[in-house]
Amino acid sequence: MSAFLDAVLLQAGYNAALVALGATLLGFAAGAVGTFLYLRKRALVSDALAHATLPGVGLAFIAMVALGGDGRSLPGLLLGSALTAAVGLVLIQWIVSRTRLAEDAAIGAVLGVFFGLGIVLLTVIQTFGAGRQAGLESFLLGSTAGMLRAEALVIAAGGTLAVLAIWLLRRPMTLVAFDPGYAAALGYRVSWIDFAMMGAVLAVTVIGLKVVGLVLIVALLVIPPVAARFWTERVHLMVWIAALIGGASGYLGAAISASAPALPTGPIIVLVAAASFTVSLILAPARGLAAAVRRQNQFQRRVHRRQGLLAIARSEPIRERYTLKLLQRESLIRPDGMPTDNGKAAAAKVSRDERRWEVARRMHQDAGLTGRYDGLTPIEDVFAPDEIREFDRRLGPPAPVRG
Amino acid sequence: MTNGDTSNVLAARIAPGGGTVQEDNAAELARAPLAVRGLTVSYGEKPAVFSVDATFADKAMTAIVGPNGAGKSTLLKACLGIVPRVAGEVRVFGQPLEAARHRIAYVPQRASVDWDFPTTVLDVVRMGLYREAGLFGRFTGRLDTRARKCLERVGMADFATRQIGQLSGGQQQRVFLARALAQEADLYLLDEPFAGVDAATERAIVDVLKLLKAEGKAVVAVHHDLATVADYFDRVFLINVRRIAEGTVAEAFNAETLAAAYGGRLAATHVDELVLAGPLT
């Protein structure tokens, strides 16, 4: 536990602190830019992008070795990965615009093929001789253990830059995500903004390679926005919530990972983010699971109760078992199916509301009103008490329901 | 009508003399090609169709009419069990849906499928025979003749081997109709068969449907061109989430029922003017 506290308080060593900082910035940037990606419905493009970094890593290594270098320089490897990821992105666009294939097929193809090419290059590098391979596999799942100080600095700096870029672009990206047509009318070049957005995604992906790894970086881009969506209906709030969830996941994940062995950073960060998603999915007040189940049950009850009462009012038999059970539970009908006094009263009220609606619909003939006549909206929600009194005046005195 | 039956004061359905509402109700349920009672469907928590009673007659063409989002297509889909219903009962020729499926033919909205799908016109028509042919039955002899005859009936015989991706909108609709004809059903449910088709196709489809009616079949179509309702259909079912009116065109299709279905936009207008004004949706 104290090891965890040390890590959380950034006391677990200079490198660990830098990694935590970098992971926080990374998560923050990923959450923010992921929001725009999500709103543009292109979440999984980032998965192809991430897998397409692998051949770049391999090619950069080979190139650097060929030029007589070490091959393991992180900036060089990241540059290479960015290049092939960009090629992958261009290919996806090209396939979608030039052929009849849809985007999902293009994403899947680029993802599988580039990843395969990356693996081929890694096995080529293995033949260069032992010791030179330099653990390029660590890019698959990330690895912060034994990270060099210079590498940690690159990650922290990259994270800062990504956050800055997203902050600068937040307004046009919001506009384009929300309404590309309107953005174009305002004079924004939508394709350029999309391009900038994918650039930011690319930056986040590349920075995340060493921390989270290319298989899981997509999680940081997707999970925080999806979780944030449960809590708000407004774009700019969603960006901040997603960024906070991402940042917190990065920070906590890095801290937990630093506190004990055999806790790989990337998966831990992803699992922290997934936990926040699960909490959001279940508990979010308006869009969460618990609220939805409650509303669905309520809705079904209301539908059946009302239909049952209408049937009573019309002296029609009730056929459906659930309706019978419901009415019986509320003592609106007797076990033999005949309405009780309470049931008759409730039926009379429902029946009267129906007739009030009718008068209302004749008096106020407009589409908005007609649309609210869905059988479940109480008339009291739509009309003021004096209006309802006016309907009643036209209807005459209430009529009892015959039993 | 009892004094409690107020959900459809505008409805022209009047219980024929003598029997009580209950008895007529039961008789209708047992006889009509398609009858629903208390049908409720919701997407999420807003009812798309609420507590609808409807009886569709045989030897007639019935238009389901209502504004956008009024639940017209949903009503059809719920009758076919394609969307789940929250409550209500569906009877087809007096039987539960599953027992009478072979007597129903369905024409979905043209836009609901991917016309880039790799297949041919004849292949699509054969899909209407899948119930009869089963998983392995071959499309030769009787079934093949039937598929080709149906293509002929919609004027598409020459297009049998054509890729569906190369068809015009009207031709796509004809192919869908041919597929339904191949089912040789007694009840035809069509979802917006005239949406986005050319005038010649519209005429051709109407002719085929009128022929079906003459053969004693029941035809029910979601329709949204108010101007042509009186020309094409005998009966009309007006819906806006709830049933607004139901009956013959003369009984149930007038300024009052339209105003009830569409609201103020049409409130001050007469049907005659509607016809002059052309399609309205």
Place this chain on the structure above:
Amino acid sequence: MGADFVQFSLTPILIGVFAAIACALPGNFLILRRQALIGDAISHVVLPGIVVAFLVTGAVSAMPMLLGAAGAAVLAVVLIELVKRIGGVEPGAAMGVVFTTLFAAGVLILEQSDTSSVHLDVEHALMGNLESLIWLRAEGWHSLLDVEALASLPPELPRMALTCLLITALMLVFWRWLKIATFDEGFAASLGIPAAAVGFALVIAAALSAVAAFDAVGSIIVIAMFVCPPAAARLMTQSLERQVIWSVAFATLSAVLGYVLAGYGPLWLGGADAVSAAGMIAVVSGVILGLACLFGPHRARVGAGAA
């Protein structure tokens, strides 16, 4: 093409071909249903399934692991559906949430448990070990008739062959249901065909292929074969039947050519060691798709239905 070939190349090539076909077949329908990325999701969740099965049984044996992986695939599909329906999350993002979470959990469990003694690691899961599935007892083509030698075939071969056969049989039996439920789900349901169940069964079949293939060839091939051969085939023809045949041909070509290039390519170029066969098979399938995108006779959208 003598004894060496039978001993070292025949079985890996056959396993690769069966794996590629088993994945390409359901891939045809996944692509038409715009669900190509289900293959991506499934191939990621196979790892946690295998890891959990290993922890439960404590041994690396085929059957429990296949069951574990299949269970994980079903769980993932159900979770994706739940996230989509309950959360109103769009399909791509729902997949992204579910498969990354399960994959992360798999890696964590793997790191936490003592699996150093067995051949079970992430890289193996990604790349497979096609090259090692050799037939040591074979002494030449005549070994194909030698019962004793046949008994020592790598078990992956009969397993993959059976899976491929099963998938083929299922597809042939339910061909009409698959076709109509893919083209027009509403009409299929109106005929009383369980269209939603057919869709679910397709995903389960894809999971089955992925799980069986994964063990032998790794998840790269799985992802690439779900998408590349069917996508390339889609650009070659306008008939679903012919598209499936093309996709089988492309899958076979990718597997054979990929394996040969991986094994012999470096030697031809003067290198000493082979490169990853799984990776090369994926690359070849990508090249085929690229060529189909450039020259396929039906590569462009046409007609009124073009979306």
